[in-house]
Amino acid sequence: MSLYEHRRTASPAAAAEWSRRQIVMTDLRSVYGRAYPRMSGMLREPSWMFFEVLLPFLATSAFVFVYRALQAPPQYVGFVVLGGALTAFWLNVVWMMAGQLYWEKAQGNLELFFAAPMGFMAILFGMAMGGMVMSSVRAIVVLVVATVVYGVTFEVDQWFLLIAVFLLTLAALYGLGMVMAGLYLVWGREAFQLNQLFVEPVYFVSGLNFPVMSLGLLGALAIATIPLAVGLDAMRQLAFVGSPFPPGTPSVEVEIGILIAMAIGFTLFARVMLAALERRARRVGSLSVRWQ
Amino acid sequence: MSVSSGPPAIAARGLRRTYNVKPTKVVALDGVDLEVPPGEFFGLLGPNGAGKTTLIKILTTLLLPSEGTARIFGFDVVDDVKRIRRIMNMVAGGEQSGYGILTVREQLWMFSQFYGLSRDEGWKRVDELIEAVGMGPERLQRVGTLSTGQRQKMNFARGLLNDPWILFLDEPSLGLDVAAARAVRELVTSWKAAVPGRTVLLTTHYMAEADELCERIAIVDHGRILAIGSPAELKKRVQRESIFRVEIDHLDGGPGSLAALPGVVSAAPAADDDGPVDRQSVTLNLVLEEDGVLGGVVVALSRMGSHILALRKSEPSLEDVFVELVGRGFSDEDGPVESPPAHPTDPAEPHEPVEVA
Numbered sequence: 316m317s318l319y320e321h322r323r324t325a326s327p328a329a330a331a332e333w334s335r336r337q338i339v340m341t342d343l344r345s346v347y348g349r350a351y352p353r354m355s356g357m358l359r360e361p362s363w364m365f366f367e368v369l370l371p372f373l374a375t376s377a378f379v380f381v382y383r384a385l386q387a388p389p390q391y392v393g394f395v396v397l398g399g400a401l402t403a404f405w406l407n408v409v410w411m412m413a414g415q416l417y418w419e420k421a422q423g424n425l426e427l428f429f430a431a432p433m434g435f436m437a438i439l440f441g442m443a444m445g446g447m448v449m450s451s452v453r454a455i456v457v458l459v460v461a462t463v464v465y466g467v468t469f470e471v472d473q474w475f476l477l478i479a480v481f482l483l484t485l486a487a488l489y490g491l492g493m494v495m496a497g498l499y500l501v502w503g504r505e506a507f508q509l510n511q512l513f514v515e516p517v518y519f520v521s522g523l524n525f526p527v528m529s530l531g532l533l534g535a536l537a538i539a540t541i542p543l544a545v546g547l548d549a550m551r552q553l554a555f556v557g558s559p560f561p562p563g564t565p566s567v568e569v570e571i572g573i574l575i576a577m578a579i580g581f582t583l584f585a586r587v588m589l590a591a592l593e594r595r596a597r598r599v600g601s602l603s604v605r606w607q
Numbered sequence: 608m609s610v611s612s613g614p615p616a617i618a619a620r621g622l623r624r625t626y627n628v629k630p631t632k633v634v635a636l637d638g639v640d641l642e643v644p645p646g647e648f649f650g651l652l653g654p655n656g657a658g659k660t661t662l663i664k665i666l667t668t669l670l671l672p673s674e675g676t677a678r679i680f681g682f683d684v685v686d687d688v689k690r691i692r693r694i695m696n697m698v699a700g701g702e703q704s705g706y707g708i709l710t711v712r713e714q715l716w717m718f719s720q721f722y723g724l725s726r727d728e729g730w731k732r733v734d735e736l737i738e739a740v741g742m743g744p745e746r747l748q749r750v751g752t753l754s755t756g757q758r759q760k761m762n763f764a765r766g767l768l769n770d771p772w773i774l775f776l777d778e779p780s781l782g783l784d785v786a787a788a789r790a791v792r793e794l795v796t797s798w799k800a801a802v803p804g805r806t807v808l809l810t811t812h813y814m815a816e817a818d819e820l821c822e823r824i825a826i827v828d829h830g831r832i833l834a835i836g837s838p839a840e841l842k843k844r845v846q847r848e849s850i851f852r853v854e855i856d857h858l859d860g861g862p863g864s865l866a867a868l869p870g871v872v873s874a875a876p877a878a879d880d881d882g883p884v885d886r887q888s889v890t891l892n893l894v895l896e897e898d899g900v901l902g903g904v905v906v907a908l909s910r911m912g913s914h915i916l917a918l919r920k921s922e923p924s925l926e927d928v929f930v931e932l933v934g935r936g937f938s939d940e941d942g943p944v945e946s947p948p949a950h951p952t953d954p955a956e957p958h959e960p961v962e963v964a
Contacts, residue, residue: 326613327645327680327772327804331690333723341723348720351713352706359708423704426669431721432692597671600626600664 333432345433349441350448353411357449367403367453372460375399378524379465390558391525393467394551398523400458401550404488405521405543407450409513412492415442416500426602435589439496443489470556477553480567483574484546490581491542497588501595521547528561538565538573542581545573614681616773616806617643617666621675624661624830635661637830638675643823645680645772646803648796650821651810652925658830659810663775666808667697679773695773698766700759700781707751711742711761714750715768722769736764741790755782763791767798774799776809780816792820814925824925826932833932842923845931848872849895854917855908857887865893868907870900888916 324330333341378395419425428438461467471477499509520537521527521544527534528548537544549570552560565573596602622639625632636658643649651659664670665677668688677684679691705714712733719729737746740760745753753761759782766774774795780788799805811817817824818838825835834841858864865874872894895901898920908915 324770324772327616327694328613330694330772331680331682331687333693337723340725341721344720344723344725348717351717351720352709355713356706356708423699423702426664427697427704427718428721429669430667430692430695430697431718432689432723433721597669600661600670602669 338434341433342437345431345437346441346444349438350445351441353442353445353449357452364456367406368456368460371399371402371457374402375457375461375524376465379461388559389468390555392465393469393555394526394558395524396458396461396465396467397551397554398521398547399461400454401484401543401547402518402523403450403453403457404447404485405517406514407446408488408492408495409510411446411449412439412442412489413495413499413513414510416496420500420602429593429596429602435593436493436586439493439585439589442496443492446492447485447489469554470558471554472556473553476567477550480546480549480553480571480574483571483578484542484550487542487546487574487577487581490578490585493585494581494588497585497592501592517541517543520544523547526551526561526564528564531563534561535563538570542574542577545570545577549574613645614678615642616645616647616680616804617641617649617677617808619662619666619675619677622662622665622672622677623674624658624665624670625673634830636665636672639830639832641825641832641835643806643808645806646799648799648807648809648820648822650817650824651808651827652812652814652817652824652929653810653827654812657827659827660777661830662827663697663777663808663810667695667775668692693769694771695775696766696769696771697775697777698762698779699776700778701755702759702762704762704765705750707749709750710747711750711753711757712737712746715761715764718765719768724768732768733764736767739767739794740764756784756787759783760787760791763794767794772804773806773808776807776811778810778812780811780813788816792816796820818925826925826929828933834928838925841925841928845923845928849898849901850921851893851895851901852877852890852917852919852921853893853904853915854888854890855913855915858889858891858908858913859911862889862891864911865891865904865907868900868903870896870903872896892921 375395375398379392382391382395416425419428428435462469495513502509520530520533521541522530522534522537523543526548527537527544530537534544538548539545548564549567551558552564552567552570619639619641622636622641623634624636625634639658639662651662653659661670665672665684666679668684668691671685680694682690684691705717709717712730715733715736716729719732720726724732734746737743740763742757742760742764745757748757750758750761759779763779766776776795779791783791795807799807807820809817809820821838823835823837824841825832826841827833834844836844862874862876865871874891874893877890877892893901893904895904905915
């Protein structure tokens with residue numbers, strides 16, 4: 316084989332017919348391919364240590380000192396630290412999932428993604444996988460630093476369940492991120508403003524710094540609809556066993572059920588929406604910024 | 608079955624595409640019929656807004672036609688999208704795709720994964736193509752720091768990652784210097800020649816590029832194909848007489864002595880004959896009724912004692928063809944189709960800002 320005959324096939328018709336295995340392998344490779352820039356980028360831009368570790372740590376610290384001043388139960392410091400660690404995931408979902416297709420389109424990547432033979436969901440999964448790895452590192456750093464500095468004591472009976480809930484939370488969060496990515500592209504404008512809208516209000520109703528059911532009906536609504544709220548609440552119940560939670564807090568089992576439903580529902584919805592999005596984009600000509 | 612006996616590489620029938628640019632509809636393609644056999648290097652030549660990119664986007668499955676049909680190697684651009692995407696690739700001029708944080712090598716490898724190359728096969732292919740486009744020294748340079756020309760070479764390498772059967776090149780020389788443009792032209796022609804049936808569709812502003820590369824060219828304007836043919840055929844359309852440029856050591860009777868010969872339409876000093884004033888040689892533009900008249904001119908010059916120092920047939924350029932067909936030059940824009948719409952992304956959404964992360 317020469318440079319010019321790398322993957323020589325008998326005919327275009329033969330080259331166009333792919334086996335099931337080829338299709339699946341291409342999708343899996345595409346997931347890794349798209350995750351790669353995020354994972355390698357993490358090592359090349361050390362400035363994230365300042366912006367995504369130190370700044371969330373400071374915000375978390377403020378609440379720690381408030382709780383200490385109010386002589387709140389010591390577990391509340393742990394609640395805040397756990398919430399602070401999870402901010403990395405929500406920021407990543409909003410800025411690097413929801414808004415991402417919008418930037419990809421502006422850079423000319425979107426039409427190249429669509430023109431390639433892999434399924435587009437592979438690109439979204441790749442974005443999600445890369446984001447999860449990137450954010451997990453950041454979350455762990457925040458968690459470890461805050462735990463050491465403020466002397467948080469975890470009381471975990473079921474480590475396996477805690478890890479499972481964490482992974483389910485990520486699946487639901489990034490499923491929502493995929494849905495938002497499609498919606499942003501359909502709306503096609505004001506991504507920055509939408510992102511701002513989705514950060515602080517979601518932090519608040521998700522109970523990032525306090526048990527979410529302290530918000531009463533609003534907290535219950537958040538548990539039913541926002542992966543961050545339900546996942547964080549379930550993780551707090553598992554990481555700080557025996558802690559005081561507000562009345563009406565759903566059991567961990569119920570919250571796991573909600574997370575599973577969200578993970579499946581959001582992913583399926585994202586898939587359906589992407590197909591619709593591609594049809595619409597091909598119809599109106601909005602996959603790229605060039606027009607002639 | 609050989610590729611050449613199979614379906615055409617491109618077959619378009621009555622292709623029409625309109626965009627809603629409120630308050631009007633803009634017709635980007637207006638009934639295009641086109642057939643490109645496998646193995647051809649085919650060019651689309653036309654000014655901005657002619658509809659070239661719209662046609663490429665339809666053929667690459669990124670845009671649906673409003674009316675008509677188009678097939679790539681027999682696969683319908685509406686219904687057989689995945690199959691078409693497995694056998695094609697595309698490179699556009701001025702493309703800023705990818706991620707600035709990656710190196711050239713990593714960026715190409717990432718794209719190789721989208722085409723299903725295995726991890727190791729991808730790295731190997733990437734290294735080969737980097738060498739082929741002459742980017743060895745920049746292979747570990749971050750994409751964000753590349754010059755326009757380097758970036759375009761990288762885009763060419765990306766376009767060949769999957770060994771497509773059909774390669775769409777949309778203004779690929781945009782921003783390239785002469786040497787870089789020549790290098791990528793040579794790469795594409797070598798790649799195409801290596802396997803019979805590989806097809807290239809090129810859109811370009813550059814007449815010389817189309818003339819050099821394309822076996823056939825379609826001249827497009829206002830969404831319509833005005834003429835199709837080989838460069839020589841197209842030029843012949845506008846060349847009703849034969850024009851020769853002849854340099855002779857002296858001409859005692861002056862140009863009039865040649866103009867009087869049978870079959871000679873005119874004989875006049877060349878306008879750009881800027882040789883030394885004191886020299887005796889003269890350069891003439893001879894317009895003949897047909898090539899065969901030249902023999903009589905040569906004999907007559909010999910009888911007059913003149914010696915021919917240089918003789919060259921003057922060909923009309925593709926721009927002459929375009930002017931003849933359209934009635935204006937490439938750069939003279941008019942009408943609504945040439946004017947870019949207010950919004951470059953989605954004509955239905957006229958005020959969307961274009962932001963780059």
